[in-house]
Ligand SMILES: [Zn+2]
């Protein structure tokens with residue numbers, strides 16, 4: 043009897059696990075993914091794809107030109123790890139001190155390689171083109187933006203793009219999909235409260251930036267609650283406050299670092315301008331100066347609703363509607379947003395949670411792990427999506 047798509051893909055599970063663990067043991071930070079990108083390009087070449095390296099420094103692009111005419115679909119994985127230690131214990135724990143794949147990008151790479159292995163074994167059944175995009179530096183470096191600027195969505199022109207991220211809140215075997223708004227715009231700010239330091243015992247001869255900062259923090263936290271429509275969303279978080287050196291010294295300056303998250307351009311601008319207004323007002327009321335630096339980060343990630351529906355229907359055919367959930371937007375950021383600014387497509391979530399095996403920890407936690415069943419599962423989901431988009435009818 044002919045094997046099902048799932049049975050076919052499950053046969054590559056050991057291979058997928060080995061790739062994921064190899065990458066997991068050798069994590070590399072953004073724009074330094076030299077070994078990861080070598081591993082990727084080596085395999086893509088072995089599969090007979092057209093391969094381009096050095097895109098956005100360490101990015102890799104693979105292309106499979108189908109035998110027949112058709113559309114071009116792109117799928118994307120991010121390759122970078124995080125600046126943190128992984129505790130030992132697991133046989134595949136990070137071998138590099140201070141670096142860890144704690145966001146699952148190792149799994150994203152392995153899954154896309156699985157999809158490449160699958161389609162390169164049946165090139166005669168592909169009509170249109172499939173493009174694989176392995177991007178550097180998702181964790182803040184904006185590698186995706188640079189790849190888009192370097193023309194990764196051209197030659198051949200991409201008609202739709204899809205990407206997935208593993209998701210610790212969803213059980214393995216399920217997918218989550220955003221209908222329209224997926225992830226937030228993620229901007230950064232640095233505020234300097236600039237006073238005049240001096241002896242702690244004679245505060246009247248100084249301009250104390252610490253007390254001004256105390257007031258500023260509480261004022262900032264009134265912005266979202268008082269200026270944003272309660273039915274909309276926004277986040278302002280101050281993640282770092284630094285200033286001062288000793289018990290008996292009033293410092294000259296205090297610096298605050300923070301992030302601003304929003305789901306619409308209007309709220310994005312409103313939060314930015316209120317932040318500066320409040321900073322100016324508080325600084326003025328204490329008679330001190332300030333500096334306000336705001337840096338725009340990743341834009342809001344917007345799925346094309348038709349492409350979201352395509353993902354839901356293609357995946358449902360393999361795993362049943364009960365395992366496909368439409369999920370609410372998240373205030374996290376994701377630089378796949380830059381791809382979706384240019385072409386229609388969808389970003390979705392792959393469940394990795396397994397309570398029995400203790401796989402419940404959030405992203406960026408040193409205890410983060412994935413249920414590796416997601417590897418063949420993820421390959422199957424991408425194969426189904428590509429199959430549906432290009433109209434190949436392989437997954438029947
Ligand atoms: Zn992350």
Ligand SMILES: [Zn+2]
Pocket residue numbers: 145146147180207
């Ligand atoms: Zn991530």
